[in-house]
Amino acid sequence: MAREGRQKGFWPLAFVFGLFVLFLYGPVITIFVLSFQGPDGGLTFPMRGWSLHWYAELWKGLGVVDIGAALRRSLALGLVVMGLTVLLSLLAGLAFRKKLTGANLLFYVTVASLIMPSIIVSLGIGLQFRLLDGAIKWLLELVGATGLLESYTTVLGMFTSGLGAHLTWTLPFGLLIMFAVFNRFNPAYEEAARDQGATPWQTFWHVVLPLIGPSVVGIGMFGFTLSWDEIARSSQAIGDLNTLPLELQGLTTTVTTPAIYALGTLTTAISLLVIVLALGSAAWLGRRRRGGR
Numbered sequence: 001m002a003r004e005g006r007q008k009g010f011w012p013l014a015f016v017f018g019l020f021v022l023f024l025y026g027p028v029i030t031i032f033v034l035s036f037q038g039p040d041g042g043l044t045f046p047m048r049g050w051s052l053h054w055y056a057e058l059w060k061g062l063g064v065v066d067i068g069a070a071l072r073r074s075l076a077l078g079l080v081v082m083g084l085t086v087l088l089s090l091l092a093g094l095a096f097r098k099k100l101t102g103a104n105l106l107f108y109v110t111v112a113s114l115i116m117p118s119i120i121v122s123l124g125i126g127l128q129f130r131l132l133d134g135a136i137k138w139l140l141e142l143v144g145a146t147g148l149l150e151s152y153t154t155v156l157g158m159f160t161s162g163l164g165a166h167l168t169w170t171l172p173f174g175l176l177i178m179f180a181v182f183n184r185f186n187p188a189y190e191e192a193a194r195d196q197g198a199t200p201w202q203t204f205w206h207v208v209l210p211l212i213g214p215s216v217v218g219i220g221m222f223g224f225t226l227s228w229d230e231i232a233r234s235s236q237a238i239g240d241l242n243t244l245p246l247e248l249q250g251l252t253t254t255v256t257t258p259a260i261y262a263l264g265t266l267t268t269a270i271s272l273l274v275i276v277l278a279l280g281s282a283a284w285l286g287r288r289r290r291g292g293r
Contacts, residue, residue, distance in 0.1 A: 028268060035261035043258060054258040058266070062255055065247050067263065074244040075270075077158055077166065078227040084163075085170040085223030086216055093178025094204075110175055113168040118232035121168055126236035129154070129161040156239040165237040166227045173226070174219040181215045210289050214282035221278035225271050 034041075038049025061067060092110075096103060113121055133154050140149040155161070189211065193203040209216070231245045238246065244267060251260055 031261045031264045032268075034258055035265045037258040037261075041258050043256065043261075054262040055266075057257070057259045058262045062251055062259055062263070065251060067244075067247070070242060070244040070247045071266075073158060073241060074228060077162065077243060078224045080159065080163060081166045081170055081227035082220045082223035084167060085174045086220045088167075088171060089174030089178045089219050090216060092175050093182050096179065097182055107175075111172045114172045118169070118230075119235065122165055122233045122236040125161050125165050125168075125233075126156065129156045129237070154239065156237070158238055158241055158243070160239075162234060162238040162243075165233040166230055169230060169233055170223045170226045173222050177215055177219050177222070181212050185212070210285070213285035213289070217278050217282045217285065221274060224274050228267075228271060228274070 034043070034045070034047070035054060036050050036052070037047055037054060038051045039053045041048040041054075058067060096107070100106070133156070136155065137149060137152060140146075140152065185208075189207050190203050193207045198206070229245055230243075231249055234243055234246055242250070248260075248263060248267065251263070
Protein backbone atom coordinates (compact mmCIF):
# COMPACT_ATOMS: atom_id res chain seq x y z
CA MET A 1 0.00 0.00 0.00
CA ALA A 2 1.39 3.38 -0.95
CA ARG A 3 2.55 5.57 1.86
CA GLU A 4 0.08 8.30 2.59
CA GLY A 5 1.30 11.89 2.40
CA ARG A 6 1.65 14.13 5.39
CA GLN A 7 -1.33 16.18 6.41
CA LYS A 8 -1.13 19.91 5.80
CA GLY A 9 -0.74 20.75 9.47
CA PHE A 10 2.15 18.34 10.04
CA TRP A 11 5.09 20.53 9.06
CA PRO A 12 4.01 23.67 10.97
CA LEU A 13 3.52 21.54 14.08
CA ALA A 14 6.84 19.78 13.47
CA PHE A 15 8.55 23.16 13.18
CA VAL A 16 7.03 24.37 16.46
CA PHE A 17 8.00 21.10 18.16
CA GLY A 18 11.57 21.47 16.86
CA LEU A 19 11.77 24.98 18.31
CA PHE A 20 10.47 23.65 21.62
CA VAL A 21 13.12 20.90 21.72
CA LEU A 22 15.82 23.43 20.81
CA PHE A 23 14.62 25.79 23.55
CA LEU A 24 14.52 22.93 26.06
CA TYR A 25 17.85 21.25 25.33
CA GLY A 26 19.81 24.01 23.57
CA PRO A 27 21.24 25.50 26.80
CA VAL A 28 22.32 22.06 28.02
CA ILE A 29 24.07 21.31 24.74
CA THR A 30 25.73 24.74 24.76
CA ILE A 31 27.10 24.26 28.28
CA PHE A 32 28.30 20.77 27.36
CA VAL A 33 30.21 22.06 24.33
CA LEU A 34 31.71 25.07 26.11
CA SER A 35 32.97 22.87 28.95
CA PHE A 36 35.56 21.48 26.52
CA GLN A 37 37.17 24.87 25.86
CA GLY A 38 40.94 25.01 25.67
CA PRO A 39 43.04 26.48 28.53
CA ASP A 40 42.63 29.98 27.07
CA GLY A 41 38.90 29.57 26.49
CA GLY A 42 36.23 31.85 27.85
CA LEU A 43 32.55 31.64 28.71
CA THR A 44 31.26 32.27 25.19
CA PHE A 45 31.79 31.24 21.61
CA PRO A 46 33.92 31.05 19.52
CA MET A 47 35.76 28.06 20.98
CA ARG A 48 39.47 28.47 21.69
CA GLY A 49 40.66 24.95 21.25
CA TRP A 50 39.42 21.65 22.66
CA SER A 51 40.63 20.02 25.85
CA LEU A 52 39.69 18.51 29.22
CA HIS A 53 41.55 21.33 30.99
CA TRP A 54 38.53 22.67 32.85
CA TYR A 55 37.51 19.25 34.07
CA ALA A 56 41.00 18.93 35.56
CA GLU A 57 40.58 22.36 37.17
CA LEU A 58 37.23 21.26 38.54
CA TRP A 59 38.87 18.18 40.07
CA LYS A 60 41.36 20.44 41.87
CA GLY A 61 38.51 22.47 43.34
CA LEU A 62 36.90 25.84 42.70
CA GLY A 63 38.14 28.40 45.19
CA VAL A 64 37.10 27.60 48.76
CA VAL A 65 34.30 25.26 47.65
CA ASP A 66 34.89 21.54 48.12
CA ILE A 67 33.07 20.20 45.08
CA GLY A 68 33.74 16.57 45.99
CA ALA A 69 32.19 16.95 49.45
CA ALA A 70 29.16 18.79 48.04
CA LEU A 71 28.75 16.06 45.42
CA ARG A 72 28.84 13.34 48.07
CA ARG A 73 26.33 15.21 50.22
CA SER A 74 23.91 15.59 47.32
CA LEU A 75 24.27 11.93 46.36
CA ALA A 76 23.68 10.78 49.94
CA LEU A 77 20.65 13.02 50.38
CA GLY A 78 19.26 12.03 46.99
CA LEU A 79 19.55 8.33 47.77
CA VAL A 80 17.85 8.73 51.16
CA VAL A 81 15.06 10.81 49.62
CA MET A 82 14.67 8.22 46.86
CA GLY A 83 14.36 5.35 49.34
CA LEU A 84 11.87 7.15 51.59
CA THR A 85 9.82 8.38 48.63
CA VAL A 86 9.49 4.84 47.26
CA LEU A 87 8.69 3.34 50.66
CA LEU A 88 6.18 5.94 51.80
CA SER A 89 4.48 6.24 48.39
CA LEU A 90 4.11 2.48 48.11
CA LEU A 91 2.71 2.16 51.64
CA ALA A 92 0.32 5.07 51.05
CA GLY A 93 -0.82 3.60 47.74
CA LEU A 94 -1.59 0.28 49.43
CA ALA A 95 -3.37 2.00 52.33
CA PHE A 96 -5.53 4.17 50.08
CA ARG A 97 -6.89 1.06 48.31
CA LYS A 98 -9.19 0.68 51.32
CA LYS A 99 -11.58 3.21 52.80
CA LEU A 100 -9.79 5.37 55.35
CA THR A 101 -11.21 7.93 57.71
CA GLY A 102 -9.95 11.33 56.63
CA ALA A 103 -8.41 9.95 53.41
CA ASN A 104 -9.47 12.96 51.33
CA LEU A 105 -8.04 15.43 53.84
CA LEU A 106 -4.78 13.50 54.01
CA PHE A 107 -4.52 13.44 50.23
CA TYR A 108 -5.13 17.18 49.82
CA VAL A 109 -2.68 18.05 52.58
CA THR A 110 -0.03 15.90 50.87
CA VAL A 111 -0.42 17.40 47.40
CA ALA A 112 -0.87 20.96 48.69
CA SER A 113 2.90 21.43 48.76
CA LEU A 114 2.92 21.19 44.94
CA ILE A 115 0.81 24.34 44.79
CA MET A 116 2.70 26.37 47.38
CA PRO A 117 5.81 28.30 46.22
CA SER A 118 8.93 26.31 47.02
CA ILE A 119 10.66 29.20 48.76
CA ILE A 120 7.67 29.60 51.11
CA VAL A 121 7.87 25.91 52.03
CA SER A 122 11.60 26.28 52.68
CA LEU A 123 11.11 29.38 54.83
CA GLY A 124 8.34 27.70 56.81
CA ILE A 125 10.41 24.59 57.51
CA GLY A 126 13.44 26.69 58.46
CA LEU A 127 11.32 28.77 60.88
CA GLN A 128 9.76 25.64 62.37
CA PHE A 129 13.15 24.13 63.14
CA ARG A 130 14.46 27.40 64.58
CA LEU A 131 11.47 27.45 66.94
CA LEU A 132 12.36 23.86 67.81
CA ASP A 133 15.92 25.02 68.55
CA GLY A 134 14.54 27.58 70.97
CA ALA A 135 12.38 24.98 72.68
CA ILE A 136 15.29 22.55 73.06
CA LYS A 137 17.56 25.26 74.51
CA TRP A 138 14.83 26.30 76.95
CA LEU A 139 14.37 22.68 78.02
CA LEU A 140 18.12 22.14 78.50
CA GLU A 141 18.33 25.32 80.55
CA LEU A 142 15.32 24.24 82.60
CA VAL A 143 16.86 20.89 83.56
CA GLY A 144 20.26 22.46 84.18
CA ALA A 145 22.13 20.61 81.43
CA THR A 146 24.69 23.39 80.95
CA GLY A 147 27.21 21.13 79.21
CA LEU A 148 24.73 20.10 76.55
CA LEU A 149 23.45 23.65 76.26
CA GLU A 150 26.92 25.03 75.54
CA SER A 151 27.66 22.39 72.89
CA TYR A 152 24.22 22.51 71.30
CA THR A 153 24.01 24.27 67.93
CA THR A 154 20.90 23.51 65.90
CA VAL A 155 18.66 20.71 64.66
CA LEU A 156 18.70 22.26 61.21
CA GLY A 157 20.61 19.89 58.95
CA MET A 158 20.71 17.96 55.73
CA PHE A 159 19.01 14.84 57.09
CA THR A 160 16.52 16.66 59.33
CA SER A 161 15.01 19.85 57.97
CA GLY A 162 16.65 19.39 54.56
CA LEU A 163 15.30 15.88 54.18
CA GLY A 164 11.83 17.01 55.20
CA ALA A 165 11.91 19.88 52.71
CA HIS A 166 12.83 17.55 49.85
CA LEU A 167 10.15 15.04 50.81
CA THR A 168 7.49 17.75 50.57
CA TRP A 169 8.48 17.94 46.90
CA THR A 170 8.96 14.27 46.02
CA LEU A 171 6.22 12.53 48.01
CA PRO A 172 3.25 14.14 46.21
CA PHE A 173 4.62 12.94 42.86
CA GLY A 174 5.17 9.44 44.20
CA LEU A 175 1.71 9.35 45.74
CA LEU A 176 0.01 10.47 42.52
CA ILE A 177 1.88 7.81 40.54
CA MET A 178 0.86 5.11 43.02
CA PHE A 179 -2.77 6.20 42.85
CA ALA A 180 -2.70 5.96 39.07
CA VAL A 181 -1.07 2.52 39.22
CA PHE A 182 -3.49 1.00 41.72
CA ASN A 183 -6.46 2.65 40.03
CA ARG A 184 -5.97 0.33 37.07
CA PHE A 185 -4.58 -2.63 39.01
CA ASN A 186 -6.65 -5.79 38.57
CA PRO A 187 -7.33 -7.35 42.02
CA ALA A 188 -8.08 -10.69 40.33
CA TYR A 189 -4.34 -11.46 40.43
CA GLU A 190 -4.33 -11.15 44.20
CA GLU A 191 -7.48 -13.24 44.52
CA ALA A 192 -5.91 -15.98 42.39
CA ALA A 193 -2.82 -15.98 44.60
CA ARG A 194 -4.90 -16.24 47.74
CA ASP A 195 -6.89 -19.09 46.20
CA GLN A 196 -3.58 -20.91 45.78
CA GLY A 197 -2.87 -20.51 49.49
CA ALA A 198 -0.52 -17.52 49.38
CA THR A 199 -0.23 -15.38 52.50
CA PRO A 200 -0.78 -11.58 52.22
CA TRP A 201 3.00 -11.04 52.27
CA GLN A 202 3.59 -13.69 49.59
CA THR A 203 0.82 -12.16 47.49
CA PHE A 204 2.43 -8.74 47.70
CA TRP A 205 6.01 -9.93 47.12
CA HIS A 206 5.39 -12.43 44.32
CA VAL A 207 2.33 -10.93 42.59
CA VAL A 208 1.72 -7.25 43.33
CA LEU A 209 5.30 -5.96 43.47
CA PRO A 210 6.43 -7.54 40.16
CA LEU A 211 3.40 -6.05 38.42
CA ILE A 212 3.94 -2.53 39.74
CA GLY A 213 7.76 -2.80 39.68
CA PRO A 214 8.34 -0.45 36.70
CA SER A 215 6.20 2.23 38.36
CA VAL A 216 8.11 1.83 41.62
CA VAL A 217 11.36 2.32 39.71
CA GLY A 218 9.86 5.45 38.16
CA ILE A 219 9.01 6.82 41.60
CA GLY A 220 12.59 6.19 42.69
CA MET A 221 13.85 8.09 39.64
CA PHE A 222 11.57 11.01 40.42
CA GLY A 223 12.67 11.00 44.04
CA PHE A 224 16.37 11.12 43.25
CA THR A 225 16.32 13.57 40.35
CA LEU A 226 13.97 16.03 42.08
CA SER A 227 16.16 16.00 45.18
CA TRP A 228 19.39 16.14 43.18
CA ASP A 229 18.39 19.37 41.39
CA GLU A 230 16.48 21.09 44.19
CA ILE A 231 17.54 24.60 45.19
CA ALA A 232 14.57 26.62 46.44
CA ARG A 233 13.39 24.15 49.09
CA SER A 234 16.97 23.60 50.24
CA SER A 235 17.96 27.25 50.54
CA GLN A 236 16.46 27.99 53.96
CA ALA A 237 16.21 24.48 55.39
CA ILE A 238 19.47 22.69 54.62
CA GLY A 239 21.52 23.98 57.54
CA ASP A 240 25.18 24.97 57.36
CA LEU A 241 26.28 22.39 54.74
CA ASN A 242 25.25 23.13 51.18
CA THR A 243 24.25 20.60 48.57
CA LEU A 244 25.84 20.67 45.12
CA PRO A 245 23.05 22.73 43.44
CA LEU A 246 23.39 25.42 46.13
CA GLU A 247 27.16 25.47 45.68
CA LEU A 248 26.70 25.68 41.93
CA GLN A 249 24.30 28.59 42.33
CA GLY A 250 26.82 30.42 44.51
CA LEU A 251 29.68 29.74 42.10
CA THR A 252 27.84 31.38 39.18
CA THR A 253 28.62 34.77 40.73
CA THR A 254 32.28 34.10 41.53
CA VAL A 255 33.65 31.64 38.95
CA THR A 256 34.21 33.20 35.53
CA THR A 257 35.88 30.31 33.72
CA PRO A 258 34.50 27.31 31.79
CA ALA A 259 35.06 25.24 34.95
CA ILE A 260 31.51 26.21 35.91
CA TYR A 261 30.34 24.61 32.65
CA ALA A 262 32.30 21.47 33.46
CA LEU A 263 30.52 21.28 36.81
CA GLY A 264 27.15 21.82 35.13
CA THR A 265 27.92 19.07 32.63
CA LEU A 266 28.89 16.70 35.46
CA THR A 267 25.66 17.28 37.39
CA THR A 268 23.57 16.89 34.24
CA ALA A 269 25.40 13.67 33.35
CA ILE A 270 24.58 12.19 36.76
CA SER A 271 20.90 13.07 36.31
CA LEU A 272 20.87 11.46 32.85
CA LEU A 273 22.65 8.38 34.20
CA VAL A 274 19.97 7.94 36.87
CA ILE A 275 17.24 8.30 34.24
CA VAL A 276 18.90 5.73 31.96
CA LEU A 277 19.33 3.28 34.84
CA ALA A 278 15.70 3.77 35.87
CA LEU A 279 14.40 3.24 32.34
CA GLY A 280 16.62 0.19 31.91
CA SER A 281 15.42 -1.28 35.20
CA ALA A 282 11.78 -0.61 34.29
CA ALA A 283 12.25 -2.28 30.90
CA TRP A 284 13.95 -5.29 32.52
CA LEU A 285 11.15 -5.67 35.05
CA GLY A 286 8.60 -5.40 32.25
CA ARG A 287 10.27 -8.18 30.26
CA ARG A 288 10.54 -10.32 33.37
CA ARG A 289 6.86 -9.82 34.11
CA ARG A 290 5.97 -10.95 30.60
CA GLY A 291 8.15 -14.03 31.01
CA GLY A 292 11.00 -12.84 28.77
CA ARG A 293 14.67 -13.63 29.27
